[in-house]
Amino acid sequence: MIGRPVSAPAAFGWNGIKRLKESLPELLKERKLLITATPSGLPTVALAVICSGLKESKCPLIFISIDRPSDVMSRLVKRHCGSDDDVVYKDMVCTGIGDLQCVNGLFAPKLLFDAFVAAGKSDGKYTVVVSNMSALSFYNSNDRIKEFMTALEKKLAEGRLERIILIMDNKEQYIYQLAKSFTGKEIDVEGC
Amino acid sequence: MGGEKMARIHTGISGLDEMMQGGFAFPSTVLVAGSAGTGKTTFTLQFLAEGAKRGEQGLFFTTLSEPTQWMLRFVSEFSFIDKETFGRQIKFVDLGGMLRKKDRDPEKLLAFIEEQITEHMPQRIVIDPVSVIGELIKDEYRTFLFDLTTHLKDWQAVSILTGEVLPSEPYPVEISYIVDSVIILSYGLSPEGSRRKYLEILKMRGTQHTSGQHLMDVGKDGITVTVGLK
Numbered sequence: 001m002i003g004r005p006v007s008a009p010a011a012f013g014w015n016g017i018k019r020l021k022e023s024l025p026e027l028l029k030e031r032k033l034l035i036t037a038t039p040s041g042l043p044t045v046a047l048a049v050i051c052s053g054l055k056e057s058k059c060p061l062i063f064i065s066i067d068r069p070s071d072v073m074s075r076l077v078k079r080h081c082g083s084d085d086d087v088v089y090k091d092m093v094c095t096g097i098g099d100l101q102c103v104n105g106l107f108a109p110k111l112l113f114d115a116f117v118a119a120g121k122s123d124g125k126y127t128v129v130v131s132n133m134s135a136l137s138f139y140n141s142n143d144r145i146k147e148f149m150t151a152l153e154k155k156l157a158e159g160r161l162e163r164i165i166l167i168m169d170n171k172e173q174y175i176y177q178l179a180k181s182f183t184g185k186e187i188d189v190e191g192c
Numbered sequence: 193m194g195g196e197k198m199a200r201i202h203t204g205i206s207g208l209d210e211m212m213q214g215g216f217a218f219p220s221t222v223l224v225a226g227s228a229g230t231g232k233t234t235f236t237l238q239f240l241a242e243g244a245k246r247g248e249q250g251l252f253f254t255t256l257s258e259p260t261q262w263m264l265r266f267v268s269e270f271s272f273i274d275k276e277t278f279g280r281q282i283k284f285v286d287l288g289g290m291l292r293k294k295d296r297d298p299e300k301l302l303a304f305i306e307e308q309i310t311e312h313m314p315q316r317i318v319i320d321p322v323s324v325i326g327e328l329i330k331d332e333y334r335t336f337l338f339d340l341t342t343h344l345k346d347w348q349a350v351s352i353l354t355g356e357v358l359p360s361e362p363y364p365v366e367i368s369y370i371v372d373s374v375i376i377l378s379y380g381l382s383p384e385g386s387r388r389k390y391l392e393i394l395k396m397r398g399t400q401h402t403s404g405q406h407l408m409d410v411g412k413d414g415i416t417v418t419v420g421l422k
Contacts, residue, residue, distance in 0.1 A: 079310050
């Protein structure tokens with residue numbers, strides 16, 4: 001458990017993210033990792049994971065952003081970590097009126113496939129980072145979410161993914177429990 | 193209502209969270225509207241101070257209401273103000289310089305706001321007051337507002353825009369359509385005939401909220417809302 005217990009509430013966030021950053025080189029040796037944080041802390045955690053991942057990991061990253069445009073994260077990575085040449089971004093957002101993906105479903109089962117298409121090849125050795133996982137529940141049934149997780153697991157088992165990192169809050173119990181059982185290793189970052 | 197799944201953050205305003213399922217939906221955009229002296233700036237600073245207390249970052253953009261130091265000087269006596277957080281967890285950015293320029297460019301202004309957000313990564317953002325920008329960029333204001341709120345919604349933050357209105361108008365209509373929530377601060381006469389301040393949640397998407405005007409006091413501890421008192 002990272003970031004607990006700390007007595008002063010204001011110190012929660014800074015201690016939590018600081019300790020997460022210190023621990024990431026070691027944590028990134030895990031093939032499956034679940035990082036939970038408060039909703040307001042998710043971008044900071046995602047940024048720390050990407051920056052550390054770029055530094056420590058030999059393979060490129062696919063960053064999947066649920067319901068936020070990924071260019072927000074791209075700007076953050078460029079600003080705070082330097083180059084993001086080794087990151088492929090894929091988001092699950094509606095781009096505008098007439099966006100068929102939104103009409104038909106901006107949805108979990110297709111997400112991983114889309115991410116690989118965005119990455120330009122389907123057999124690359126990538127670290128996949130999924131940010132704001134619990135937001136999937138706004139748009140998907142539990143079955144669809146499970147389908148997405150199963151697809152992730154399959155890719156990892158086939159050796160087509162190097163590592164999977166799920167970042168989420170734990171408000172949505174179904175996804176949280178699913179992610180927990182999938183990864184086996186959970187890091188809880190208090191604050192932001 | 194999606195209240196159960198929706199993440200929420202505490203406002204820091206005593207009595208307000210209870211009116212709206214525990215706090216502002218996160219992320220979301222909020223308009224706090226009111227005429228002069230109704231407590232808009234106090235509201236937003238109390239909101240940022242609450243975030244700082246919880247280890248969050250806050251970004252306060254001032255437009256042309258008054259220079260930052262004067263605003264801070266007048267609020268410095270509130271008990272919720274922790275000056276240690278100024279310039280650290282709460283950062284102040286003055287947009288006045290850009291707005292005063294004759295060749296002011298809404299796109300540049302938007303880019304500057306985004307740059308500041310990217311730099312500081314706030315969970316709480318305030319633009320106080322946004323309505324001043326409308327007076328300066330006139331024809332382009334609607335487009336600017338649309339672009340601004342779209343960008344703010346993309347960001348993982350709760351953004352409060354304050355809107356100045358005349359005592360005769362409740363809120364700036366053009367902003368109310370594009371934000372997720374509208375809170376009105378106003379004056380009115382109590383049943384005993386004395387002038388009192390009131391708070392009303394007019395709109396709050398995805399939230400079951402208390403309706404009607406509720407008595408609002410501004411004291412040493414900042415704003416307190418008493419639900420049910422008229």
